[in-house]
Amino acid sequence: MARSGLNSSGSDLATAELPKPKVNKESLKRSLRIFRYMLPYKAKFIVGLLMLLLSSSTFMAFPWLAGKLIGAANHEPLVLSNGWVLGINQIALLLFGIIVFQGFFSFGRIWFFTQVSEFTVRDIRRALYGKFVQLPIPYFEQNRVGAITSRITSDVAQIQDTFSLTLAELFRQLSTMIIGITAIMLVSVKLSLFMLLTFPPIILVAGLFGRKIRVLARETQLELANTNTIVEETLQAINSVKAFTNERFETNRYGTALDRVVRTALKSNLYRGGFVSFIIIGLTGGIILILWRAATLVYNPGPDHLEVGQLLTFLLYTAFIGASIAGLGEMYGKVQSTLGASERILEILDEAPEPTHHEPATGLVPTSIEGDIRYEHVAFRYPTRPDVPVLTDIDFHIGAGEKIALVGPSGAGKSTIAGLLMQFYSLSGGQITIDGHPVADYDLTALRRQIGIVPQETLLFGGSIRENIAYGRPGATDAEIIEAAERANAYRFIQGFPEGLDTLVGERGIKLSGGQRQRVAIARAILKNPAILILDEATSSLDSESEMLVQGAMDELMQNRTSIIIAHRLSTIRKVDKILVIDGGRIVEQGTHDELSEREGGLYANLLRLQFELT
Ligand SMILES: Nc1ncnc2c1ncn2[C@@H]1O[C@H](COP(=O)(O)OP(=O)(O)OP(=O)(O)O)[C@@H](O)[C@H]1O
Numbered sequence: 354m355a356r357s358g359l360n361s362s363g364s365d366l367a368t369a370e371l372p373k374p375k376v377n378k379e380s381l382k383r384s385l386r387i388f389r390y391m392l393p394y395k396a397k398f399i400v401g402l403l404m405l406l407l408s409s410s411t412f413m414a415f416p417w418l419a420g421k422l423i424g425a426a427n428h429e430p431l432v433l434s435n436g437w438v439l440g441i442n443q444i445a446l447l448l449f450g451i452i453v454f455q456g457f458f459s460f461g462r463i464w465f466f467t468q469v470s471e472f473t474v475r476d477i478r479r480a481l482y483g484k485f486v487q488l489p490i491p492y493f494e495q496n497r498v499g500a501i502t503s504r505i506t507s508d509v510a511q512i513q514d515t516f517s518l519t520l521a522e523l524f525r526q527l528s529t530m531i532i533g534i535t536a537i538m539l540v541s542v543k544l545s546l547f548m549l550l551t552f553p554p555i556i557l558v559a560g561l562f563g564r565k566i567r568v569l570a571r572e573t574q575l576e577l578a579n580t581n582t583i584v585e586e587t588l589q590a591i592n593s594v595k596a597f598t599n600e601r602f603e604t605n606r607y608g609t610a611l612d613r614v615v616r617t618a619l620k621s622n623l624y625r626g627g628f629v630s631f632i633i634i635g636l637t638g639g640i641i642l643i644l645w646r647a648a649t650l651v652y653n654p655g656p657d658h659l660e661v662g663q664l665l666t667f668l669l670y671t672a673f674i675g676a677s678i679a680g681l682g683e684m685y686g687k688v689q690s691t692l693g694a695s696e697r698i699l700e701i702l703d704e705a706p707e708p709t710h711h712e713p714a715t716g717l718v719p720t721s722i723e724g725d726i727r728y729e730h731v732a733f734r735y736p737t738r739p740d741v742p743v744l745t746d747i748d749f750h751i752g753a754g755e756k757i758a759l760v761g762p763s764g765a766g767k768s769t770i771a772g773l774l775m776q777f778y779s780l781s782g783g784q785i786t787i788d789g790h791p792v793a794d795y796d797l798t799a800l801r802r803q804i805g806i807v808p809q810e811t812l813l814f815g816g817s818i819r820e821n822i823a824y825g826r827p828g829a830t831d832a833e834i835i836e837a838a839e840r841a842n843a844y845r846f847i848q849g850f851p852e853g854l855d856t857l858v859g860e861r862g863i864k865l866s867g868g869q870r871q872r873v874a875i876a877r878a879i880l881k882n883p884a885i886l887i888l889d890e891a892t893s894s895l896d897s898e899s900e901m902l903v904q905g906a907m908d909e910l911m912q913n914r915t916s917i918i919i920a921h922r923l924s925t926i927r928k929v930d931k932i933l934v935i936d937g938g939r940i941v942e943q944g945t946h947d948e949l950s951e952r953e954g955g956l957y958a959n960l961l962r963l964q965f966e967l968t
Pocket residue numbers: 354355356357358494735737738743761762763764765766767768769770
């Protein structure tokens with residue numbers, strides 16, 4: 354059988370570091386398209402934003418009122434513009450009221466933003482999944498499954514973070530900064546300018562320091578992971594290590610890796626130490642500088658004089674501004690990751706799908722297919738290996754209802770010949786016709802509905818046996834499912850399970866034997882009732898009873914249908930109308946079993962003899 358087509362290696366990519374794009378106009382413009390998924394929920398978003406602004410601004414009134422409270426303690430009550438005088442008690446009450454409001458608005462902000470993010474992310478995941486299943490098979494061969502699934506898991510999660518947290522944070526930090534700076538300017542322009550020239554640069558340097566430390570910490574982690582890999586490898590293959598007397602070699606290898614860990618860890622700690630002393634000297638120094646300047650202003654009378662209450666207001670606002678600047682630095686990294694994630698998601702959403710499920714159908718939609726198949730000089734190369742011709746000049750005819758068998762050595766191209774009928778790939782030359790029409794003229798979905806496949810290895814989906822059989826025709830009635838199971842010689846063993854058709858199979862259910870799985874697949878195909886059948890015989894041998902049951906089911910299935918059998922055991926194909934012997938991607942012999950077995954020195958006669966000798 355042709356390889357499943359899925360490139361299953363590299364699931365590790367899901368967790369690997371992915372490149373982050375630069376934040377610039379171009380990348381922003383490209384990635385912002387992801388926001389169209391948010392549009393249906395824009396009303397909720399606006400309400401959330403309003404709540405956010407309200408919660409930020411109520412919170413920003415806190416330092417102002419706290420300053421007034423200290424002022425009131427200094428016998429300077431707060432006098433409002435309408436003449437009301439507020440003393441300590443009233444101001445404290447007001448402060449309390451503000452906090453209650455802030456709590457309420459914060460709840461609203463979280464409630465609305467998380468709704469927007471949950472719904473948006475659901476829609477993006479749905480769109481991605483819808484696109485995945487419509488992408489042509491070569492896409493899955495060229496991209497690793499791990500990388501594809503991480504688009505729908507980690508990349509979407511990254512974006513979810515943005516919708517629920519980062520965006521809100523960004524707005525909050527910005528509004529805090531704007532309100533904060535305006536407020537301190539109102540308190541004292543001189544002190545504000547002094548603060549703005551000292552504090553933000555210190556915080557920015559601290560942010561850069563922090564980023565460098567994170568990078569180094571990640572490097573240390575990676576080095577440590579390397580050492581663990583060595584331990585795992587060695588322990589798993591301890592027999593080989595000992596047999597090759599490589600104990601010393603392995604110990605040295607591990608030792609070298611450990612040294613690398615220490616080197617990177619020490620470098621990282623050098624920065625960490627530097628960071629701590631920078632914070633102590635730089636940041637606290639900056640605070641001392643501002644306090645010194647502020648104390649001078651409080652101490653000296655004159656036009657720039659500050660009251661103690663004003664000083665408290667100023668310091669609280671400054672702390673908020675400082676926190677928001679630090680927060681904005683962190684935000685940059687998040688925005689960068691989000692841009693990367695949305696670009697990767699949009700790339701998939703922009704891929705061209707297979708032309709299936711186009712409603713109304715785009716091509717020829719016959720009400721019934723007879724099943725007369727012609728391969729005319731078909732040539733084929735897999736898109737992943739365009740330099741290797743897999744099939745050359747395949748030319749044959751199967752009349753409607755006839756049965757042919759493809760035989761030949763492993764890798765000869767049998768599965769590929771049969772699979773081309775499904776149009777998973779485009780041909781490199783020649784054409785295939787069904788009932789006289791080139792397959793490309795048919796509507797893809799309509800055509801695939803007429804072809805049934807019983808693969809070598811049947812994959813059952815997680816669910817009940819009933820659902821697995823009904824996969825052949827969703828919506829089939831119980832009676833139809835039971836009839837199909839009976840005709841596929843499967844009903845007896847299904848009834849043997851206490852839950853019958855409701856028995857769960859797949860990863861979380863019971864494990865069916867190879868023969869049982871095949872009979873479920875046959876029941877599925879019987880239910881689908883296609884005009885054309887592709888049967889890929891299992892290579893792994895079944896016990897003789899199971900083989901008899903499977904063979905009986907296959908015979909039942911093949912009745913009145915054009916069938917292509919990819920045969921591994923020649924004993925099962927004596928009755929077919931024609932046998933095509935394939936070798937190296939070409940038809941090297943064709944004829945009935947009797948004709949071919951009598952051909953002296955022929956490949957079929959040889960294979961027959963080999964199998965006979967083996968059994
Ligand atoms: N998806 C794929 N991508 C690239 N090459 C492939 C793919 N599937 C099969 N091939 C290659 O095409 C050739 C024909 O494979 P195919 O599976 O059709 O042979 P087969 O005769 O059915 O073999 P078997 O009897 O072992 O199932 C082989 O060389 C195989 O390596």
